[in-house]
Amino acid sequence: MVVLHPAQADSGIIFARNGERVQGIAENVVETARGTTIGQNGSRIRTIEHLMAALHGLGIDNACIEVQGSELPALDGSSMPYVEAILSIGTVDLKKPRSLLRLKEPVYLRSNGSFILAVPSNQPKFTYVLRYEHPLIGSQSATCVLTETNFSRDIAPARTFVMYEEIAGLISQHLAKGGSFDNAIVVWQDRTSSDLRFPDELARHKLLDLIGDVALVGGRLMADILAVKSGHALNVEFARMLTEHISDGESKEAA
Numbered sequence: 001m002v003v004l005h006p007a008q009a010d011s012g013i014i015f016a017r018n019g020e021r022v023q024g025i026a027e028n029v030v031e032t033a034r035g036t037t038i039g040q041n042g043s044r045i046r047t048i049e050h051l052m053a054a055l056h057g058l059g060i061d062n063a064c065i066e067v068q069g070s071e072l073p074a075l076d077g078s079s080m081p082y083v084e085a086i087l088s089i090g091t092v093d094l095k096k097p098r099s100l101l102r103l104k105e106p107v108y109l110r111s112n113g114s115f116i117l118a119v120p121s122n123q124p125k126f127t128y129v130l131r132y133e134h135p136l137i138g139s140q141s142a143t144c145v146l147t148e149t150n151f152s153r154d155i156a157p158a159r160t161f162v163m164y165e166e167i168a169g170l171i172s173q174h175l176a177k178g179g180s181f182d183n184a185i186v187v188w189q190d191r192t193s194s195d196l197r198f199p200d201e202l203a204r205h206k207l208l209d210l211i212g213d214v215a216l217v218g219g220r221l222m223a224d225i226l227a228v229k230s231g232h233a234l235n236v237e238f239a240r241m242l243t244e245h246i247s248d249g250e251s252k253e254a255a
């Protein structure tokens, strides 16, 4: 279970579990295999990225996330259930100017054929390019100028996916037990486990993950970001690196 509480200005995104509070920032990430995990003093909170993306996409800079259990719920594999829950309650304007993080210069990072570049900009914009040697996927790209409307409509509904070959054994066990695929799209060579919500839903989901991971920089980064084939490991390393290249000063929007 997860409960989202309001938080004071400048508190940032805080995860709370068993009395332990962990700031949702890149330096607290302890693992990036199959999702982004933060932790401190032995406590672990797994798969925070879809909630981080929802908060960032809706322009929420301060919140306390109370988590029971070690993992955030997978829900339908997208950020949409979080977005709907947050919008149904509404947000509060904290009457304090939001501080915008600005890059001092372009920054890039590459590793094993994956690549991320951030260039200073007047608005947060994200682009993701995906390439799989796979008959159903091939190359896809997705772009989002980050506004509440664009994020909620174009990116939040995109669900996570898994290649059948990666988890073939688990899938047959799961199906044998009468399970279904409610929280991920399974991609076979010639079909998917459910109808796609967008033709390029997979690229859009990778973009969603990128937004959630880059949000770990700890604020609203005014940059144009292009990622090619990156995953959580590179995204989080990039967010860590960005913190050394930003000037936190100018404040002009209400938070």
Ligand SMILES: [Zn+2]
Residues within 6 Å of the ligand: 049, 050, 160, 205, 209
């Ligand atoms: Zn994801």
